[in-house]
Amino acid sequence: MSQLVLFNVFNGLIVGAFYALMALGLSLILNLSGVINFAHGGFLALGAYFAYALIPFVGFWGALVVAPVLVAVLGLGVERVLIRPLYGADPLYSLLLTFGLAYILEDMTRFVWGAQSVPFQAPAILMTPLSGDYFFLTGYRLFMIAIVAAAVGGLFAVLNYTRLGTRIRAGVRDLETVSTLGVNVRILRNLNFGFGIYLAGLAGVLAAGLLGLSPTIGANLIMPSFVAIIVGGLGSLLGTLLGGLLIGVASGLAAVYVPSASEAVIYVMMGLVLLVRPRGLLGEEGRVH
Amino acid sequence: MTLLLVDRLSKRFGSLVAIDEVSLAVEPGELRAIIGPNGAGKTTFFNLVSGLFPPSSGSVRFEGEEITNLTVEERVRRGMARTFQITEVFPELTVADNLRVAVELARGYGLSPWIGRAARRKIGTEIDELLATGDLAGKRHVLVGALSHGDQRAVEIMMALALKPRLLMLDEPTAGMGDQETYDIVRLVRRLHRRQGFTIMLIEHDMRVVFNLADKIMVLAEGRVLAEGTPKEIAANEAVQAAYLGETAR
Amino acid sequence: MSLVRARGLDVLIAAALLSMPFWMAAIGGYTELATRVLVMGLAAMSLNFLLGFTGVLSFGHAAYFGLGAYGAAMAIKYLEAGTIPAIAFGVAAATVAAAIIGALIVRRRGVYFAMVTIAFGQVFYFLAFRWNSVTGGDDGLTGWHRQPLDLGFATLDIFRNDKAFYYFVLVVFALCVAAMAQLIASPFGRTLLAIRENERRARFLGVPIENRIWLSFVISCFFVSAAGALYALLNNFTDPRALRFDLSGNLVIMAVMGGMRSFWGPLIGAGIFVALQDYVSSHTQNWMSVIGLVFVLVVRFFPRGVLGALRRGRPA
Numbered sequence: 001m002s003q004l005v006l007f008n009v010f011n012g013l014i015v016g017a018f019y020a021l022m023a024l025g026l027s028l029i030l031n032l033s034g035v036i037n038f039a040h041g042g043f044l045a046l047g048a049y050f051a052y053a054l055i056p057f058v059g060f061w062g063a064l065v066v067a068p069v070l071v072a073v074l075g076l077g078v079e080r081v082l083i084r085p086l087y088g089a090d091p092l093y094s095l096l097l098t099f100g101l102a103y104i105l106e107d108m109t110r111f112v113w114g115a116q117s118v119p120f121q122a123p124a125i126l127m128t129p130l131s132g133d134y135f136f137l138t139g140y141r142l143f144m145i146a147i148v149a150a151a152v153g154g155l156f157a158v159l160n161y162t163r164l165g166t167r168i169r170a171g172v173r174d175l176e177t178v179s180t181l182g183v184n185v186r187i188l189r190n191l192n193f194g195f196g197i198y199l200a201g202l203a204g205v206l207a208a209g210l211l212g213l214s215p216t217i218g219a220n221l222i223m224p225s226f227v228a229i230i231v232g233g234l235g236s237l238l239g240t241l242l243g244g245l246l247i248g249v250a251s252g253l254a255a256v257y258v259p260s261a262s263e264a265v266i267y268v269m270m271g272l273v274l275l276v277r278p279r280g281l282l283g284e285e286g287r288v289h
Numbered sequence: 290m291t292l293l294l295v296d297r298l299s300k301r302f303g304s305l306v307a308i309d310e311v312s313l314a315v316e317p318g319e320l321r322a323i324i325g326p327n328g329a330g331k332t333t334f335f336n337l338v339s340g341l342f343p344p345s346s347g348s349v350r351f352e353g354e355e356i357t358n359l360t361v362e363e364r365v366r367r368g369m370a371r372t373f374q375i376t377e378v379f380p381e382l383t384v385a386d387n388l389r390v391a392v393e394l395a396r397g398y399g400l401s402p403w404i405g406r407a408a409r410r411k412i413g414t415e416i417d418e419l420l421a422t423g424d425l426a427g428k429r430h431v432l433v434g435a436l437s438h439g440d441q442r443a444v445e446i447m448m449a450l451a452l453k454p455r456l457l458m459l460d461e462p463t464a465g466m467g468d469q470e471t472y473d474i475v476r477l478v479r480r481l482h483r484r485q486g487f488t489i490m491l492i493e494h495d496m497r498v499v500f501n502l503a504d505k506i507m508v509l510a511e512g513r514v515l516a517e518g519t520p521k522e523i524a525a526n527e528a529v530q531a532a533y534l535g536e537t538a539r
Numbered sequence: 540m541s542l543v544r545a546r547g548l549d550v551l552i553a554a555a556l557l558s559m560p561f562w563m564a565a566i567g568g569y570t571e572l573a574t575r576v577l578v579m580g581l582a583a584m585s586l587n588f589l590l591g592f593t594g595v596l597s598f599g600h601a602a603y604f605g606l607g608a609y610g611a612a613m614a615i616k617y618l619e620a621g622t623i624p625a626i627a628f629g630v631a632a633a634t635v636a637a638a639i640i641g642a643l644i645v646r647r648r649g650v651y652f653a654m655v656t657i658a659f660g661q662v663f664y665f666l667a668f669r670w671n672s673v674t675g676g677d678d679g680l681t682g683w684h685r686q687p688l689d690l691g692f693a694t695l696d697i698f699r700n701d702k703a704f705y706y707f708v709l710v711v712f713a714l715c716v717a718a719m720a721q722l723i724a725s726p727f728g729r730t731l732l733a734i735r736e737n738e739r740r741a742r743f744l745g746v747p748i749e750n751r752i753w754l755s756f757v758i759s760c761f762f763v764s765a766a767g768a769l770y771a772l773l774n775n776f777t778d779p780r781a782l783r784f785d786l787s788g789n790l791v792i793m794a795v796m797g798g799m800r801s802f803w804g805p806l807i808g809a810g811i812f813v814a815l816q817d818y819v820s821s822h823t824q825n826w827m828s829v830i831g832l833v834f835v836l837v838v839r840f841f842p843r844g845v846l847g848a849l850r851r852g853r854p855a
Contacts, residue, residue, distance in 0.1 A: 361743060362742060362746065362748075365742075365743060365744065365745035371743060373739075377737055377739050377740040378740060379732070379733055379740065380737070381736055381800075382732065382733075382736060386729070389729065390729050390730065390732075390733045390744065391744050393726040394726075394744050394746065395745075398726035398727075399726060399730050399745075400726075401725055402721065402725045402728075403721065403725055404725060445740075452744065
């Protein structure tokens with residue numbers, strides 16, 4: 001029994017790491033710009049497909065490096081052209097815009113690469129189990145955790161130790177003051193958005209290796225990202241990280257005892273959090289409006 | 290009985306002490322002005338009294354009852370009404386409709402899915418009276434967002450009046466106004482105080498307005514009460530002069 | 540009253556709707572399309588009660604639309620209910636859900652409120668998807684159809700006669716819309732407008748904001764679930780797509796496209812959207828991109844919507 005529990009918790013941790021990676025990108029964008037990026041799943045899928053297209057040329061490792069950057073650049077363009085004009089307006093409009101964008105991204109992905117799943121091969125070296133006893137400790141799974149940890153670590157490092165990061169954090173607290181201090185808020189938002197999209201693209205590449213690649217890969221992951229943000233707390237990146245891991249592990253545990261409910265469990269958690277602590281685990285009071 | 294009794298009210302934001310043990314007593318029918326240099330905490334004080342956020346310590350009593358922990362809505366229902374430094378009105382509704390909302394709420398129709406002709410007529414009469422008081426009769430069909438600054442302020446004050454408040458709190462009613470508009474507001478407030486007997490608490494920067502209207506003045510500086518007294522006493526108070534002179538000298 | 544409905548427009552719309560099955564056929568449509576316009580129009584107008592008139596953004600209304608649909612469908616399939624009781628059942632189920640969920644989320648506002656509405660919307664989608672035995676899962680709930688309506692003095696064959704069903708839907712539509720209009724024009728409706736216009740001022744006039752938003756949410760979901768029930772009846776079928784967040788988004792764009800700040804705007808927006816979707820999906824595989832493009836274009840160039848743009852020329 002305990003091997004089963006361990007397996008599922010480990011699996012849940014991995015899934016949770018995904019949720020967290022994607023949710024972090026969403027959270028970054030939401031906190032600084034107040035935009036719910038509905039197209040986040042679309043960018044995730046695009047990152048995976050770009051990698052798929054690049055693998056024949058630069059191999060898996062090359063694709064892992066390049067694909068997220070490509071998607072991020074696209075993200076920079078999208079922010080500049082489509083989203084920037086909407087900042088002063090009702091949040092309704094940016095939500096509708098990213099919603100429409102999500103439609104377009106999904107359809108275009110399907111148009112270019114087909115509606116069926118495509119084979120996405122992670123390097124064989126990663127697919128072998130590393131331990132006889134714990135068969136689920138495949139190289140790929142550990143590799144994923146390593147990459148996610150590195151990405152999250154990198155994110156927190158950038159936010160806390162670079163000038164850009166400090167400005168982003170300050171901007172989340174008080175964008176107006178940051179602007180009066182002479183920081184170019186437009187570029188700040190733009191880069192922040194790109195950063196968030198980079199994380200989505202990276203999550204896409206990793207997800208494809210684990211779950212397989214089809215046009216709906218993004219749509220399946222976006223809802224848990226929302227829940228991760230709600231559970232972890234609005235306005236807190238650490239909260240989002242914790243939220244993602246928590247719901248991943250929770251659904252992993254649920255899979256052991258009540259298999260059919262493992263997906264439902266994340267919604268149950270969301271309901272509980274909203275009931276008992278509406279601002280989320282690490283959310284800040286007053287970040288409602 | 291004392292209408293508003295504030296006892297050693299304090300508010301801390303982290304390590305910043307915005308309001309430090311401020312006490313005051315306002316009697317019915319009084320017009321109390323609160324003045325002080327920028328950043329003295331006057332609006333924060335108003336926010337505490339009106340219930341926008343809770344104090345760190347101290348208490349507020351209204352008509353003898355403890356209201357320190359009541360919500361804004363509950364305080365409004367007990368008879369406190371206020372205006373804001375930046376006018377808060379309903380910009381895409383007409384003047385008449387702005388007042389209509391206030392009057393209907395005051396008369397308890399807030400949840401009514403339907404309203405009878407008789408009631409509608411009575412409300413209409415009250416709206417007409419308010420329009421006359423605020424000198425807005427000719428503008429009843431204008432969208433408030435399109436009005437001049439002074440007229441918007443008048444609408445806001447009329448909405449507060451519609452609630453038939455026992456305490457009217459005005460936060461810098463003449464802020465950003467020219468001489469004529471200031472004169473009109475002063476005339477309005479004086480009428481409300483002298484002729485209609487409203488109890489008014491007023492934050493003001495314009496000394497002409499303060500000395501023209503106030504029965505008593507409270508001077509706040511750096512969150513603390515610097516002085517209290519009649520206009521004459523305050524005018525002669527050296528500490529007050531220093532606080533203001535220090536400010537203008539800056 | 541600075542309300543945004545001119546009498547003339549009411550008459551025009553009534554005339555258009557009363558005759559729609561006839562002129563719809565003339566422009567290359569069909570009766571069922573007309574009925575779909577009515578149903579989605581009702582749904583969009585119901586959403587707009589919350590969005591345009593109270594100023595609160597919900598992006599999860601599909602959940603209640605779908606609950607209405609599934610409720611009605613299950614009542615007919617499992618309880619052999621008549622048409623009216625089936626609709627009532629769907630509406631009741633959805634309204635209870637809205638009341639409970641509304642209470643949980645009403646303390647949030649702005650984008651955060653929208654987020655939780657989206658998330659809760661997905662809960663029901665997920666339930667419909669997973670609970671195969673009851674809901675039919677991804678294949679949807681089949682094996683039932685709307686029954687002829689027994690009015691006592693006559694029987695209206697709303698099952699076989701498309702036009703009869705259209706006029707039945709029109710009656711329900713008219714009742715719902717009249718109720719909404721009355722609410723908006725009432726003192727209660729004015730407090731909702733006040734919340735939209737300036738929440739702080741409304742609060743300082745004594746309005747219990749969260750309670751009123753909750754009420755507006757529940758009322759809005761009440762009417763949207765009626766539309767959902769009608770939708771199930773229209774298709775003699777319902778599936779999880781009636782609950783998915785793309786329907787939620789579509790409802791919002793219908794309201795915005797037609798004009799959020801006007802009463803009839805969402806109906807116009809629904810008409811355009813339904814017709815567009817019908818036309819585009821029969822001409823190209825990439826209709827999703829076209830719809831997505833519509834979203835983007837409306838937001839960037841046409842945010843006030845049809846009726847909003849038309850009203851700009853009119854004096855206050």
